[in-house]
Amino acid sequence: MAVDTVRAHVVSNRSSGRRRTAGRVLNYALLTGAAALVLLPIYMTLVFSLQPGAEALRFPQSLLPTSVDLSVFARVFEVSGLWRYLLNSAVVAVAITIGQVVTSIMAAYVFAEIPFRGRNLVFGGFMATLIVPTEVTLIANYDTIVSLGWLDSYRGLTVPFLATAFGTFLLRQAFMGIPRDLRDAANLDGYGHLGYLWTVAIPLARPSIAALSVFSFLLAWNQYLWPLLITNSDSNRTVQIGLRSLASANVTDFNLIFAGTVIASLPIFALLILFQKHLIRGLTSGAVKG
Amino acid sequence: MIRHFPRPRFVRLTAVLAVGALTVAACSSNGDPSSDSSSDSGSTAPATSPTNTPANTPTTLTEVPVANPTSDLAALCPTTAPTEAVTLDLWHAMPVELGEALTALTASYNSSQDLVTINPVFQGSYDDTLDKYLTALRGGTRPGLIQLEETATQLAIDADSFVPMQACVDSADYSFEDYIERTVTAFTVSDTLWPMPFNISNPILYANAGMLAAAGVTALPTTLEEIRTAAQKVVETGTAPAGITLISSAWNIEQMFGLADEPFADGGNGRVERASELLIENALGLEIFTWMQDMVNDGLATFVGSGDNNEHLIALAVGQAAMTVSTTAALRSVKIGAATFGVEVTVGPMPSAGPRAGGALVGGGALWLDNSTSDAERAGAWDFLTWLTAPEQMAFWHASTGYIPIRRSAIDLPEIAELWVTEPEFKVAYDQLVEGRETNATSGPVVGNHSQVRSRALVPAIEKLLIEGLDPASALAEATTEANRIIADYTRRLGN
Numbered sequence: 001m002a003v004d005t006v007r008a009h010v011v012s013n014r015s016s017g018r019r020r021t022a023g024r025v026l027n028y029a030l031l032t033g034a035a036a037l038v039l040l041p042i043y044m045t046l047v048f049s050l051q052p053g054a055e056a057l058r059f060p061q062s063l064l065p066t067s068v069d070l071s072v073f074a075r076v077f078e079v080s081g082l083w084r085y086l087l088n089s090a091v092v093a094v095a096i097t098i099g100q101v102v103t104s105i106m107a108a109y110v111f112a113e114i115p116f117r118g119r120n121l122v123f124g125g126f127m128a129t130l131i132v133p134t135e136v137t138l139i140a141n142y143d144t145i146v147s148l149g150w151l152d153s154y155r156g157l158t159v160p161f162l163a164t165a166f167g168t169f170l171l172r173q174a175f176m177g178i179p180r181d182l183r184d185a186a187n188l189d190g191y192g193h194l195g196y197l198w199t200v201a202i203p204l205a206r207p208s209i210a211a212l213s214v215f216s217f218l219l220a221w222n223q224y225l226w227p228l229l230i231t232n233s234d235s236n237r238t239v240q241i242g243l244r245s246l247a248s249a250n251v252t253d254f255n256l257i258f259a260g261t262v263i264a265s266l267p268i269f270a271l272l273i274l275f276q277k278h279l280i281r282g283l284t285s286g287a288v289k290g
Numbered sequence: 291m292i293r294h295f296p297r298p299r300f301v302r303l304t305a306v307l308a309v310g311a312l313t314v315a316a317c318s319s320n321g322d323p324s325s326d327s328s329s330d331s332g333s334t335a336p337a338t339s340p341t342n343t344p345a346n347t348p349t350t351l352t353e354v355p356v357a358n359p360t361s362d363l364a365a366l367c368p369t370t371a372p373t374e375a376v377t378l379d380l381w382h383a384m385p386v387e388l389g390e391a392l393t394a395l396t397a398s399y400n401s402s403q404d405l406v407t408i409n410p411v412f413q414g415s416y417d418d419t420l421d422k423y424l425t426a427l428r429g430g431t432r433p434g435l436i437q438l439e440e441t442a443t444q445l446a447i448d449a450d451s452f453v454p455m456q457a458c459v460d461s462a463d464y465s466f467e468d469y470i471e472r473t474v475t476a477f478t479v480s481d482t483l484w485p486m487p488f489n490i491s492n493p494i495l496y497a498n499a500g501m502l503a504a505a506g507v508t509a510l511p512t513t514l515e516e517i518r519t520a521a522q523k524v525v526e527t528g529t530a531p532a533g534i535t536l537i538s539s540a541w542n543i544e545q546m547f548g549l550a551d552e553p554f555a556d557g558g559n560g561r562v563e564r565a566s567e568l569l570i571e572n573a574l575g576l577e578i579f580t581w582m583q584d585m586v587n588d589g590l591a592t593f594v595g596s597g598d599n600n601e602h603l604i605a606l607a608v609g610q611a612a613m614t615v616s617t618t619a620a621l622r623s624v625k626i627g628a629a630t631f632g633v634e635v636t637v638g639p640m641p642s643a644g645p646r647a648g649g650a651l652v653g654g655g656a657l658w659l660d661n662s663t664s665d666a667e668r669a670g671a672w673d674f675l676t677w678l679t680a681p682e683q684m685a686f687w688h689a690s691t692g693y694i695p696i697r698r699s700a701i702d703l704p705e706i707a708e709l710w711v712t713e714p715e716f717k718v719a720y721d722q723l724v725e726g727r728e729t730n731a732t733s734g735p736v737v738g739n740h741s742q743v744r745s746r747a748l749v750p751a752i753e754k755l756l757i758e759g760l761d762p763a764s765a766l767a768e769a770t771t772e773a774n775r776i777i778a779d780y781t782r783r784l785g786n
Binding site: 054057058079139142143146147151152228229230232233234241244245246247248250252253256 | 379385386387389390411412413414415418421422425428429430431433604607608622623626627630631
């Protein structure tokens with residue numbers, strides 16, 4: 001918007017204005033096409049969940065539900081104890097998100113602002129953990145959880161994921177991007193590390209923190225292998241395992257898994273919509289204040 | 291593709307990786323004497339294995355294990371009627387309607403008596419369930435009972451964490467007289483019955499009756515040659531785009547070896563001695579591979595990949611092909627799908643490469659008894675297992691799922707008798723199973739890391755054969771080399 005306004009002032013003759021309109025139409029057409037491509041699978045999941053299961057096999061597939069059968073949403077809860085799974089996923093994902101954000105902020109601040117001997121080496125070690133795939137640490141983590149007696153518990157589901165090298169890296173970059181002058185000004189005002197972190201660094205890094213929160217929540221919510229490994233009772237299982245039990249071979253039940261997927265993705269969508277505001281507000285306020 | 295599940299590829303991949311990694315762990319952390327015993331005999335039976343059969347020499351005919359109340363094993367499983375209350379977790383891999391049927395059975399058992407409570411816990415796919423169990427061997431919570439696929443047999447024996455069912459059989463002086471022998475022998479290795487057979491299936495031919503009639507095919511094909519002829523008619527008359535859909539199923543290949551009464555692996559299909567290599571580089575293997583490739587090249591068959599998401603059954607339901615081969619366990623689902631689409635589906639026995647000298651293999655799953663259980667729990671588990679495989683329960687299980695009833699007397703019960711009159715398709719798999727001869731070849735291969743032999747050796751070879759056009763002989767050779775490497779690797783990791 002801002003750029004457009006500036007350009008409108010500078011360029012005022014009509015032909016270039018028309019060219020600009022044409023460019024904008026092309027832009028929107030391309031963006032609409034790309035958005036449709038990204039949204040189509042999500043949209044079809046919704047369509048498949050609304051219509052009777054066997055309709056998913058109709059060829060050619062209609063883009064609108066041929067008939068609407070909402071009873072499947074009730075059946076999803078009948079077949080698997082999805083309420084409990086959703087609750088468990090929510091508790092686990094929120095705990096992991098809060099944990100990751102807090103630990104990342106603290107670690108990132110140290111790496112960005114507090115010089116100490118061997119800092120780069122320690123940070124390099126942090127980054128190195130990023131190249132180790134989850135599968136490699138799976139067994140070691142399992143052994144730890146077993147010896148702590150944390151199998152089949154919220155602790156076992158959350159504690160191994162409370163710290164993240166990626167989040168630390170992301171926030172360190174954000175903190176380092178804050179102008180040195182602000183740091184000095186805060187110092188003059190008598191702020192220590194915590195004061196500066198709380199009143200200056202965190203508010204300015206809000207877009208990054210919002211991005212990290214969404215990302216952490218998404219990963220925690222979508223976990224499958226780990227919760228499957230360490231939980232045994234329905235009272236501790238998460239939603240992705242519940243979804244697995246909905247994968248029916250009956251064509252008439254094909255809509256079960258789609259309905260389950262829709263239900264399981266609702267929190268993710270809610271979160272994105274909620275945080276979208278934050279992300280944009282954070283970005284624009286940063287741009288104006290400089 | 292059509293029926294999608296979040297990240298299936300990732301899940302499958304990690305499952306494979308985990309099995310690979312965990313196999314070592316599971317096997318090396320259990321260095322008990324019983325795994326040592328396999329080093330000198332080359333077999334997998336524990337040192338305490340009973341010698342029930344008079345002739346211990348390798349024979350072609352496999353026999354149902356006989357109870358031997360005085361065997362050393364019997365002490366492992368006291369089967370007196372349960373006296374104290376116990377609760378056993380049952381880990382299983384039965385989704386949705388199969389899971390509902392299983393839960394109905396356990397609930398019925400739980401309310402039929404006061405002492406034993408069976409708690410079914412769904413653990414994902416067969417691979418997920420096995421992975422989870424192998425991980426749990428590292429000190430985690432283990433179930434009392436676990437349902438494993440037939441490919442897990444060797445791995446489960448080597449894990450050294452199960453009470454062989456033979457122990458309970460001996461102690462209870464149990465008779466398998468009424469069981470279909472083959473379902474019992476399939477899980478018997480070196481004269482020891484390991485798990486209790488439960489959900490038993492085999493592959494059958496599914497066909498679109500309307501299409502075959504329209505193409506002028508009067509009788510259901512029973513051999514590969516007849517399938518080719520029927521497919522030609524279907525394609526030539528333009529009835530369907532393809533005569534048959536093929537999937538990269540190693541199970542189907544194993545089945546054709548069973549039908550021809552040829553062993554799939556050495557060591558008497560791994561039942562007399564530990565198997566070290568596959569025996570598929572021969573005339574039969576070549577015939578099957580050549581047939582598959584020719585069918586696809588001549589436009590008579592469509593290759594639809596793994597079939598993991600029922601692509602082949604969907605193709606049948608929507609009229610893209612006139613025939614396919616799939617497990618009997620899908621029968622109920624296929625019938626529902628066919629009714630939905632107004633297609634008349636007919637089923638026949640699994641087609642064979644040549645004459646049916648042997649029989650269809652026993653596929654499906656069985657229930658294993660974990661050895662972390664107490665005596666009371668073992669007694670409870672045995673009580674449950676004998677109840678579960680009783681004719682009444684087998685009749686219910688068969689009618690609600692399509693899995694084969696493993697008791698002979700079950701078929702006289704009204705539930706099955708009536709079902710077979712109204713829906714005779716359900717009888718095909720049963721007939722095919724009882725018709726088979728009892729040999730090591732028809733009992734099916736028992737191979738270490740069988741699931742990887744399938745997924746990493748046979749499936750890739752079939753894909754190369756049908757997608758890249760690799761010649762049948764080379765594809766067979768590649769499959770054999772890779773499979774033998776996997777088996778050798780597995781055996782080496784066991785440390786003997």
